[in-house]
Amino acid sequence: MDTERLWEILYKERNTATLQELPRNFCAEVREYLKRLEEERREAERGETERGEAERENADERRRGLVEDELRNARMKVEDIIRRRVGKIVKLASSGVSVRTPSKGMLEEERAIFEGVKSHVEAGRERIFALISGAGGGEEEVKRGGKKREAAEVASPEVASPDPPTRDKKGKKDEEESEEESKEEFQVVRALEDLPTFMGIDGRIYKVKKEDVLTLPKTNAEILCNRGVAVRLRGRGRVERKGETETKTEK
Missing domain, CATH: 3.40.5 (Ribosomal Protein L9; domain 1)
Known part of the structure; x- marks a missing residue:
């Protein structure tokens, strides 16, 4: 992974409505890339400390500054990629379209997000229809459904119900x-x-x-x-x- 490859991935995510297929070891590659930049920055800082005042004001200082810029840009790109992909996953899971198998472009962690959001949306939709039709005991059925949802939230607290769609404003x-x-x-x-x-x-x-x-x-x-x-x-x-x-x- 490097700056150029990271930008290519972000560019595709920005310009397509569907998830792009990432390398299977994407997270590991990004982690190693950021770690490498951190090491380069520390090395440049050590060089500044070891050199004399007159010597250190040029090469090591400039090198550290350039590495810091690249590290900052890389983190921004990674955050943007994750934010856009999670948004697409939530939209797909809450769309109501029958999707039994998640997109092949999803990472394992993203599949967990998809399944969690999808199950919450489907359970909520069923409770609303049951309340409207009066089937299954009406309010009592809704209460039982609420207890099931609370149990599911305890089991997977990191997955939250999606916010109401605000596609127009976001778009x-x-x-x-x-x-x-x-x-x-x-x-x-x-x-x-x-x-x-x-x-x-x-x-x-x-x-x-x-x-x-x-x-x-x-x-x-x-x-x-x-x-x-x-x-x-x-x-x-x-x-x-x-x-x-x-x-x-x-x-």
């Missing part, structure tokens, strides 16, 4: 966020040295060599300039993002 919010993401302020910078591959806040992968002139999101441009690995050039504005590219480089 509108996602659309606004997508439009906001598509327009970001960019700045033109020149790299003063080779840089490790990193992911910008726009989700693009940047591979930068010394003397490259490229357009970066303002936040990333300011970070590089403040660390002394790039200088800002004239030329800034708002750039429409039409697709995914690895770098935007001009010679």
